[in-house]
Amino acid sequence: MKTAYDLLIEKLSMQAGLKKIPLNGAFELTSRCNFNCKMCYIHNPSRDKSVVDRELTADQWIRLATDARDAGMLNLVLTGGEIFLRSDIEYIYETLSRMGFKIILYTNGSLIDETKAKWLGRIPPTSMEITLYGASAETYEKLCGNAAGYEGTIRAVDMLLAEGINLELKMTVTYDNMNDMEQIAEFSYKRGLPLTIVDYLYPQMACGTLENCRLNAEDMVDFLKRYFSVIGKLRETYSTGELPKQTLERAARMVEDMERLDQDFDKDSGQSAFTCKAGSSSFWVTWEGIMVPCGMMTEPTVNILETDFRTAWDKLTKGLLDIPACSECMECDSRNICDVCPAKLKTETGYYDRPAPYLCELARISREKQEQSGDKTN
């Protein structure tokens, strides 16, 4: 059940999509990371000065945020690389935290010590999303080249919880960590934290050779089935109970508003290639200052150092109109269970309008397994 807050965010998001307002921004503050994860596409060395020199400065990020706020940005993700590697992260975050945004921090958590946790507890973000790469130092070493990262991250989660910070956990599934899932899920549920499984790796995130890292379609479908079974059991064990009546009533009112917006949205979206908010109400700015629709798209691009924010956003939204939809995907019987998007098609096939065999295989096997389990229950 969604809360009134979730629904208000969704309502704003739909209104923003209709009016092409850049409600959601992601600032990739750095490409440097203290981990060297096999599947990560952005992990330059921590102390590489030549990389530091190319990063936007703190004041450039703050100026960008000011312009984005004036254009309507509410939700701001700060991501990397690892954001806590920036020596000026406190200045950047403290300034942004007073500007009127809902801020979400993406981090691997390992650099958060007690001082940082207390600092964040004083001026908390809306939430922090911490990725757990495994459930042991061995898995962290194998996948991220940083055995100590495991203990550091676990400690950080508990310190941040002690400061009352909203946390969400993520797990990116690879062959190296897939067997740690049960322990990660239990860790999350014991602490009452939501866990998101990142179950799709873009080809550029796939460890050099796809087969060594990204689960093949059959293994992924089996993994997800196992995951759903695990969280089903954990939910029963660690249930947090029902939401208050007042929350449910507010949510119901919001649903009515959204149904009205939905009708407008359907009329507006037509045959767009995009089912997400990229380029209609969301944008991403890379560590070097390039605005793109999302972190996985390489076009259209606008250099925000060469123009003002509104012009950049305008160019981005117009540029997306040139991206063709995959008509074969749109007519596919499995569309409702296929998480296809232009970014995935482009990186999988080199084209926006050609089906990607990996996604087709995922959808086909998911459907088959669903039908098999349906047959068994009938």
Added chain:
Amino acid sequence: MKIKDNLILREIAGSWIIVPVAEMVVEFNGLMNLNETGAFLWKKLAEGAEFEDLVSGLLSEYDVDEETARADVQEFISQLQEKGLLQQ
């Protein structure tokens, strides 16, 4: 009657939203959606208006009788108090 610090009224995508920032997120980590009248009252409160100022503000700005205006202001203030957005 004073609004707490670190609450920002923003108009986003046609909606009026109260966004808590910095230290205020400790107390209120959400958003509050105001209608047009709520935003009007919020701005008046931020300027230092008291209950009677809010009522007279509504009467001069909107086509409404005094009884309704008083009830609307009372409800608005109660909602802010319920959410802990007013200083004691």
